[in-house]
Amino acid sequence: MTQSISERFVRSRKVDKTTNWKSQTQLIWDPDEVETHYEQPKNAFCHFRKVFNLPEIPHKAALKIFADSRYVLYINGHPIGRGPCRSDPRMQYYDEWEVTSHLKSGANVIAILAIHYGYGTGQSVNRIPALIAEAEIQVGVESPIVISSDTTWTCHPASAYNRNAPRINGCQGPIEIYDARLALIGWTGLPFDDSAWKPVKGRNSVLSPFWNWAMRDIPHLEEGIVDAQAIVNTGFVQQFSDPVERIHHQIFAEERFIQITGGRLDDKISDYSVERNVDGLASIITFEFPVMEVGYLQLDVTGCQGAVIDVVYAEELWEGKALINLAYSRQIDRFILAEGRNQLEIAFAWRAFRYVQFRVRSTEGPVVFHRVGVRTRKYPLEQTAFLHSSNERLNGIWEISARTLRLCMQDGFLDSSSREQQQWMGDGRWQAVINSYFSGDSRLHRKLLEQIGQSQDWQGMTKARYPDGHHNYPPIPSFCLAWISAFADYRRYTGDDALIREWWPKLVGALRWFSTYENEDGLLEDVPYWAFIDWAEGPDGPLLDDQRGGIITSLNLQYVEALQAACTYAELEGDSEALHYYAEKAQQIKSGLQQYLWDEEKGAYVDCKVSDRLSEVVSEQTNALALLHLHEASDERAQIVYRAVFGEDKKGQVVAGSPYFMLVICRALQKVGAVTRALELIMNRYGAMLDAGSTTTWEKWTLFHNDNEGTVFFFSASHAWGTAPIAFVFEGIFGIQSLEPGFKRISLSPAYGAVSHIHAKLPTVYGELELHLRQISTSEWELEVDVPEGCLCEIEGDLLGKGRHVLSIGGV
Structure with a gap:
């Protein structure tokens, strides 16, 4: 228009x-x-x-x-x-x-x-x-x-x-x-x-x-009450003494002196008594909640006046200990008791935790824990997606993904419900896409785009996270490109293009910022600020080669995506000049990448080119983006990339994507018809979280890292950027594509053979789209689709309207 x-x-x-x-x-x-x-x-x-x-x-x-x-x-x-x-x-x-x-x-x-x-x-x-x-x-x-x-x-x-x-x-x-x-x-x-x-x-x-x-x-957050289910260990720790300004140093210094002496107590959680301290030792007692929760800790305890209860929150325990990090994760609080019974609740500092480890400091008498609970908080959802399949491991991965998404949906799409609780654009883009399948509630999506836009500076660059007031990191150019592209996501899943019209001048301004760093071939080169693309496998595995400057292949591919999105916006706006310019620019970059960043010997695109020398690093991140934005599935080079980078028999080292990049990787594999391979990666990588007993998805594929000096670092265990399996169920297994914005008209192309039986419900603005896929025999399948009024569904050449439809597919 x-x-x-x-x-x-x-x-x-x-x-x-x-x-x-x-x-x-x-x-x-x-x-x-x-x-x-x-x-x-x-x-x-x-x-x-x-x-x-x-x-x-x-x-x-x-x-x-x-x-x-x-x-x-x-x-x-x-x-x-x-x-x-x-x-x-x-x-x-x-x-x-x-x-x-x-x-x-x-x-x-x-x-x-x-x-x-x-x-x-x-x-x-x-x-x-x-x-x-x-x-x-x-x-x-x-x-x-x-x-x-x-x-x-x-x-x-x-x-x-x-x-x-x-x-x-x-x-x-x-x-x-x-x-x-x-x-x-x-x-x-x-x-x-x-x-x-x-x-x-x-x-x-x-x-x-x-x-x-x-x-x-956005609506007020939904609250609930959840009680701890068990005491998982007890013990003692040598006490130190620091002023309150250094309470984190005291808690950290005591960590290595913790001795776990008692095991799990499932039946003694109520009115558990901790005897008074002797010999300079504080008592340790650790409570466990059924799953990870987000909210405000509640305590009902009886003790002597002046008794101190230090609280250390943990998403997961390391050798029975709740760890803190002095630099970025001081997840602690302190209560000093009045005489008698105390009903206590944290006022402002909401946390994410599954475990609460108390250090009880009381020399005058015992402290009795009558109840340990949490006032939970999360964004309210009227409807959510559903999945049940014959693959119990997939069901478990869906469950931890759904829980993590909910925990990180607060008053914004948050990167982590524990460590930072910030609205990052890169994280938020994928959370918003995934939530479009999970709930269809678009209010946080809109809020994300508007608030990141509010951070834009006079040159056009946006902040990587916003609102924030501590200014301790530079912008991330890839996140600014994610902001530009995310307006297309919003339109695709909501059918609302008014936001594009409102922000079109600012989107042009953001793209103008990148034009400053184009070289003579049109490729972005030596782009300043934080060159973050993905954590990859660090610190335990290989990293991307994206920190040396030069031509970063993945950043250029994200630029292509943003330019192609801008072509859509320009067409909506009737801006023919912008449409022509951005289309030409996108094609120029694509040609340059194919010519200058391809390594024939490796059969893949390398991570970067610095001082006219190609990088030796090949990564899933770079090549997944190449499959999505450079090639059609039928292109010879697309098949070469698949075999060299994603195939089971690939040769040479390939840097794996972190949970953050899994949606991109899955979409790339779906495009080249490798849905089964995408499912294998999900089962292997997310399965490790299930095997560890986690109830949420992690920031990285490993949670704890023990360096050469014996220091244990830990990463977020509730990171919603890793909840891609939710979207994969619909996009990959059922092959859903939105033909008209807002799921008004979709196509289905199921991946027969991925799972023998799967039942899912997709919430849309028209109501639930219900899907059953069952294997009847070796080569026969039955697909049952219940289409809500207002939605049209294309499959196997048929156009299905409102109502229940059963299709038999043979010869698969």
């Missing part, structure tokens, strides 16, 4: 005026900590309260709220929710909660625990200490009662939280060190004496660093 003049030159308003706050609603904070805009407190935990009266029970009430950096909201003592979701402060999201059922006639109280980090994280861009809230309460037929954050609110420092706590890592906020002896009992409800609290300081919500306000465009 050709863009009209107004659409090309005039931009519509993105934020409706109705989303502004009422004139009396102010940004508030503790007056002792907001003297200026430029001197900000660090790890500032603060309580806020507002007591108000209602003449009767309301019939409708909603509360809008935002905090920089985080909040927990209570109404009359009832926990309502946490927030806000990640956003760019220039388009600042706020939350809205339905609170009608929690209000009553007479006195009511809004209570909020908030924290201002005072620094940027991988989920938040630091601005100023700020809380803003506005409740609109409908009582009777009169105008609503409005309760606004202003100077009538009171506040009090949340002294139970230690502000000197170090950060979890560069991507997250502080470790929570909580002293229950200093807790304000009953502060979230009524009655409570807050006469000693001070009035807040209020600031104009218009003259602030939050320029545009918008209600969050």
Whole structure:
């Protein structure tokens, strides 16, 4: 559709005026900590309260709220929710909660625990200490009662939280060190004496660093309660003593002195008593959850005043130990007990873990663990895909893939639900594609594209992850190309091309950035910044040759993909000049790669060319991209590549793709008709995770790495970039291709022989597409398809509409 003049030159308003706050609603904070805009407190935990009266029970009430950096909201003592979701402060999201059922006639109280980090994280861009809230309460037929954050609110420092706590890592906020002896009992409800609290300081919500306000465009996260299922070991550890600022150093130093002396206890998990410490030793006790969970740890424990419980979270254990890494994974918290029974819950620092290892430090008496649990959090999905097959190993791989995808779907597509919790573009692209098959919910997909776009600089380059406020890594050019190409993914799976029209000028700007680094043959050469393509097999196996500069083959192939996507966008926009330019440019690069990066002797494309010399490294990553973007399946060179790089009898060393690249590899093998080979790779590589007892998919093919000096490094065990088997079931085994965007018209070309029986359900905007493939005899198959209304399905020359269809296929 050709863009009209107004659409090309005039931009519509993105934020409706109705989303502004009422004139009396102010940004508030503790007056002792907001003297200026430029001197900000660090790890500032603060309580806020507002007591108000209602003449009767309301019939409708909603509360809008935002905090920089985080909040927990209570109404009359009832926990309502946490927030806000990640956003760019220039388009600042706020939350809205339905609170009608929690209000009553007479006195009511809004209570909020908030924290201002005072620094940027991988989920938040630091601005100023700020809380803003506005409740609109409908009582009777009169105008609503409005309760606004202003100077009538009171506040009090949340002294139970230690502000000197170090950060979890560069991507997250502080470790929570909580002293229950200093807790304000009953502060979230009524009655409570807050006469000693001070009035807040209020600031104009218009003259602030939050320029545009918008209600969050994704649903509130879904919460649940899960209890630990077993104690897996017990023991002791020699205690060290460090100030709280160095709690991570203390925990790390003690690691090598841990002695595991007791085994699994399945039937003694409730009211388990840990005796008091003697001889300078702390007790070790490790609880296990049925599967990996994401959320806020909950403890119900009884102990003596001042007893300390250090918490070390682990996705997996190494020789019975929960390990930390001082540089990037300080997954720890600390509780200091009040006398008697303590009901404890982490406020802000949500984690991913299957194991919780406690170091109990109590010299005065025992500590009794009545319950260990977690308040889980995940993105709510109305429907999800289904799989059951005759291959139990495939079923298990599907299960761990689906679980990992859910864990990493939070307020964005996150790389890892444990270590970083960041929205990376490269990771997010494949998660969004995979989720298009898993749930069909496209809201996080759209949010990913818009928020990465918000990071674009004046030259056109996007940040590799966003929103983030710690700026500790340069851009990744391949992730910028992924952003460009991902708009085509979004259109393919949703049928919505409005996003392309909105972002077309910015997409052109991003491609313009790459043009700066084209050589005389049109190939990208010596492109700056972080040349990340894939982790490959490191650190235990061979790596890609992509860090020496020069012409990186895989980056050029990703450039081809982005240019070809841009041709589609240009055609949609009626931009004939762009269409012609990008088509010519893509062809020029393809020709150059075929001429200059092919190694005839190896029968493959090499990773790079530096100073006119071809690399010796051949990789799955480079050649999978070549199969997808350089060759048709019938090309002679495509068959040579398959045999040399992916065949079972390949000769010479080939660098394997990590879980991140498995979707690309599977798609390449599907293109050349090697679905069975793709399934073999999935079974072998992901099967190792099943064999290790994992309930999630990993960042790499190995989880722990023991270096030559005896130091054990570990990688993420909940990395959703590795959930490609979900998409492979539909794209590979059933051979689904989208002929019209949004699954309105699809084709099926099943891989007969891959699995003898498989049953799957694919959620679409039209309803579930249900698929059964059964082997009847050696050469006969039955395919049963239930097509939802609004969808058309092509198979074996037939066009199937709404309803159940059974096809018999013989001679396969």
